Amino acid sequence: MDSFLKTGKISKEDAPKTSSKELKPPPPPKPWVEKYRPKTVDDVVEQTEIVSVLKQVLAGADLPHFLFYGPPGTGKTSTILAAARQLFGTAYRDRILELNASDDRGIQVIRDKVKAFAQLTASGVRPDGTPCPPYKIIILDEADSMTNAAQAALRRTMEKETKTTRFCLICNYVSSIIEPLTSRCMKFRFKPLGMYMVQARLEMICKEEGVQYESKAIMKLVEICEGDLRQAITVLQSCARLKGRETITEQDIVDIGNLVPDALVTQLFESCKSGVYKQIEKVIENIIFEAYPSSQILTQLHKMLISDLDISDTAKSLISESIAECSARLQTGASEYIQMLNLCCSIADVFTTHEKSE
Structure with a gap:
C-alpha cells in the first residue's frame, strides 16, 4: 500500500494472487x-x-x-x-x-x-x-x-x-x-448407414455422455434418420439438453424430430379415401394450425402409401406422382394449404375412379 501512495502503481507483492487454473476458462462444449x-x-x-x-x-x-x-x-x-x-x-x-x-x-x-x-x-x-x-x-x-x-x-x-x-x-x-x-x-x-450401425453409434454416445434412454426411443430415432447419422446425433443431443437427467422417451424423439403423429397422417389418408371434401379440408386445416411441416407430412404419407398392401400398384404410382409434384411446388414457395388440398383431392380422385373400377 505504501508503494502505491508513492508511485501510484500497485507493486507485484501487493497485487492479488491468482492461480493459473483460475485464469483458464473451461473449454466450450462441442456439438456431439x-x-x-x-x-x-x-x-x-x-x-x-x-x-x-x-x-x-x-x-x-x-x-x-x-x-x-x-x-x-x-x-x-x-x-x-x-x-x-x-x-x-x-x-x-x-x-x-x-x-x-x-x-x-x-x-x-x-x-x-x-x-x-x-x-x-x-x-x-x-x-x-x-x-x-x-x-x-x-x-x-x-x-x-x-x-x-x-x-x-x-x-x-x-x-x-x-x-x-x-x-x-x-x-x-x-x-x-x-x-x-x-x-x-x-x-x-457413400451408402446410407445400416440401422444396426446407427443404433450402435447412438448407444455408444449415450454411454459416453451419461444419457438415460428407452430402447424404443433409440429405435424411433434410427427409423426417422434413414441412414443419416448426423441428423440422428443432432436430434439425440437436442433431446439430452432438453430432458437433462431424465430418461429420453419415444415421444421426446417424435417431438424434437419434427415428426407428425402417425394418427394424424392416418386420419389424412383415410379422409382422402372417403372422397368427402369437407372432411379433407377439416383435417388439412388442423394440420396447418398445428404448424406441422408439409415436407414431413409428404414423407410419412408416402411411407404409409407404400406399406399399404390393399392399394394397387397403379394407384400407388399415380399417388406418388402427385406427391412428387406437390413437393416440387412447395420447394418453390407455393402455399402449403392450397398444395395440400390439391394433393388430397388428387388422391381422392385416384381412389374414387381407379380403385373402384378395379
Whole structure:
C-alpha cells in the first residue's frame, strides 16, 4: 500500500494472487457431431471401398482426385478430413482448404481462392521434421451447387496444379457435376448407414455422455434418420439438453424430430379415401394450425402409401406422382394449404375412379 501512495502503481507483492487454473476458462462444449466425428480412417464405418483405398494412400500410394457422392450424413466430409489428419499430421491446417461450394459457388471464387491456394508449393517435411506428402488438398463440399462456369474453370485448375494439389469434390447428386470433372476423379458412392450401425453409434454416445434412454426411443430415432447419422446425433443431443437427467422417451424423439403423429397422417389418408371434401379440408386445416411441416407430412404419407398392401400398384404410382409434384411446388414457395388440398383431392380422385373400377 505504501508503494502505491508513492508511485501510484500497485507493486507485484501487493497485487492479488491468482492461480493459473483460475485464469483458464473451461473449454466450450462441442456439438456431439463434431465431438464424435471420425479421427482416423479406421473409424469410418460401412464405406469399405473408400477406406481400403485411403489405407493404401496412407501406406505410401499416390492420392488421386476424389469425387464423393451420396445421401447427407453418411460420412463424406468426415472421411476425407480424417485421411488428411493422418497424412499431414501437425501440418494439417496449412495443407487443407475447405470450401462450401453452396456458398462460394461462382467462377470468381475458383479464380481467387482455389487457384491461389493451388499454386502454393508444399514441402515434403512437417514442422516437426518428419516426412510428409508434398501436396495439398482442396475440399469442395456441396459441389453440385456450383455453376457450370465455375466447374469448367475448376477443370483447368485441376489439370495445371495436379503436381502440388489434390481435389476432393463432395456432393449429394453426381448428375449435377459436369462430365469433364467426373472423368478426372475417382468416384465413390457413400451408402446410407445400416440401422444396426446407427443404433450402435447412438448407444455408444449415450454411454459416453451419461444419457438415460428407452430402447424404443433409440429405435424411433434410427427409423426417422434413414441412414443419416448426423441428423440422428443432432436430434439425440437436442433431446439430452432438453430432458437433462431424465430418461429420453419415444415421444421426446417424435417431438424434437419434427415428426407428425402417425394418427394424424392416418386420419389424412383415410379422409382422402372417403372422397368427402369437407372432411379433407377439416383435417388439412388442423394440420396447418398445428404448424406441422408439409415436407414431413409428404414423407410419412408416402411411407404409409407404400406399406399399404390393399392399394394397387397403379394407384400407388399415380399417388406418388402427385406427391412428387406437390413437393416440387412447395420447394418453390407455393402455399402449403392450397398444395395440400390439391394433393388430397388428387388422391381422392385416384381412389374414387381407379380403385373402384378395379
